[in-house]
Amino acid sequence: MYAIVTLAAGLLFGLGLAFSEMTNPTVVLGFLDIFGEWNPSLIIVMASAITVGMIGYAVKRKRMAPMLASKWQVPTLRHIDSKLIIGSSLFGIGWGISGYCPGPGLTALVNNPSEGFYFVAALIVGSGLHYFQTRITQK
Incomplete structure (x- = not known):
């Protein structure tokens, strides 16, 4: 279900x-x-x-x-810190430059594959960098 x-x-x-x-x-x-x-x-x-x-x-x-x-x-965090400000700024800049955020960016793989591929590739690379950066700083 x-x-x-x-x-x-x-x-x-x-x-x-x-x-x-x-x-x-x-x-x-x-x-x-x-x-x-x-x-x-x-x-x-x-x-x-x-x-x-x-x-x-x-x-x-x-x-x-x-x-x-x-x-x-x-979500339980309620404070505004540098990670939130930097992350939301990067999200907004990326959205403003490309016109895509993650949900619509994935649909671009079908609607506009040439743009969609670059957007989704950048999304995966950025997510991967964040994942590895988080793992490194937690050790």
């Missing part, structure tokens, strides 16, 4: 990305270009995501555990 719900959630997420045109880097870059040809249409996407998140936290407050797991898995 867990695998079916996970697959359904992934499909719903992918359909939402496609329907909202978050998989189109031109639309995303148009949204990020607030001093040029700004395209405010993705505000609806953000508002929808925030609403879903708020509903999720409301459900969490009312239930002791999720329906298909033994406990909730919610």
Whole structure:
């Protein structure tokens, strides 16, 4: 059942990305270009995501555990540190340069393979570097 719900959630997420045109880097870059040809249409996407998140936290407050797991898995860190600032800055810069974030970037492997390949390769290399850097600093 867990695998079916996970697959359904992934499909719903992918359909939402496609329907909202978050998989189109031109639309995303148009949204990020607030001093040029700004395209405010993705505000609806953000508002929808925030609403879903708020509903999720409301459900969490009312239930002791999720329906298909033994406990909730919610981030516990609440402080802002250099890792958070640097990581979110790198994410934002990469998103602003390419028009892709990880979810839509994976869809680019099908929609726009030449760009998608480079994006996903950079995503894998960056994730690998972070993984090995974390392993080294923990020893």
